[in-house]
């Protein structure tokens with residue numbers, strides 16, 4: 538539970554600006570949406586017949602990376618006894634899926650990063666890991682023989698087995714799905730599936746709602762997976778509004794200022810300007826607090842805070858993405874299954890009976906200038922009869 542009245546230590550007021558700001562940056566809050574998702578995630582991991590891939594999807598700024606970091610810490614603590622006994626053990630690995638610098642997600646770089654985290658001492662003999670910044674220096678990037686993505690993947694699978702890795706947490710996992718050709722998506726999921734099967738690990742994919750594509754592309758992965766959503770606060774739900782208000786007050790009370798700002802009359806304004814996301818609120822208040830310290834203020838008002846808020850255009854983009862993600866999250870009606878499994882046998886030629894995936898691909902708009910053959914009558918029936 539959040540205690541909104543919990544204050545910062547008074548002594549901080551005499552500390553330098555940098556220390557005060559750092560104190561506020563480090564303030565963590567165990568708010569409802571975070572707690573619910575975290576508990577759900579831990580239950581799924583503890584479940585005996587647990588899924589091998591757990592997807593945590595949510596809008597930007599909802600606190601997914603914060604959740605991933607907490608999970609990493611807690612899993613390490615949970616396995617501390619085992620790692621103390623066997624120092625070669627690496628029970629949990631946390632990694633960021635870097636966005637592709639080219640057109641496709643770079644598996645080779647990804648595997649190499651995990652191997653590095655996993656303490657693979659031979660990594661440098663498999664590939665030269667020069668960063669992009671070094672590309673124009675004298676040291677050339679020359680992968681040694683056999684350092685293809687497949688070789689690195691096999692090394693990684695072996696490495697995770699030897700190091701008794703049980704969990705792989707991948708933050709920003711939606712970057713894995715960044716490919717120039719949508720048909721490659723299936724391949725991306727195959728790679729993940731292979732990792733779970735070969736290394737017997739649980740993969741936790743954390744990222745935006747794009748991750749929900751998993752349901753459209755890989756039946757085998759769906760069977761092994763569970764999807765959790767980390768939701769933003771909903772302005773239409775009283776409990777959500779109250780929790781968000783408590784979080785706002787908590788952050789304000791934790792801000793080392795002579796006079797704590799009072800935004801009782803601006804609760805709705807703060808909710809809206811953060812689209813109900815705690816992470817957006819925290820980042821905003823950090824910006825405001827940093828400027829207030831620099832300006833030597835004892836406190837600040839709503840007008841001052843507004844100067845550092847995200848602009849409405851940007852917030853509309855965020856809310857659009859969130860809404861379309863939430864729609865994707867909605868399940869198909871049961872009747873759709875019935876239609877596919879039972880009725881399709883009777884009407885195998887109708888478009889209704891096509892599997893959803895197929896239906897989705899046929900719903901693509903035709904390219905400009907290309908005729909749609911279903912619209913044009915085939916043949917010339919002037920000569921008929």
Ligand SMILES: Nc1ncnc2c1ncn2[C@@H]1O[C@H](COP(=O)(O)OP(=O)(O)OP(=O)(O)O)[C@@H](O)[C@H]1O
Pocket residue numbers: 564565566567568571595596597598599600601602603604745815816817819820
């Ligand atoms: N529970 C929390 N308590 C305190 N600060 C938080 C909390 N959750 C998030 N934040 C802060 O909010 C900011 C955004 O959070 P975070 O990076 O976790 O969001 P995200 O969902 O991963 O966003 P993105 O999708 O853009 O990566 C960070 O500065 C983080 O420290």
Ligand SMILES: [Mg+2]
Pocket residue numbers: 601602603708709
């Ligand atoms: Mg993040």
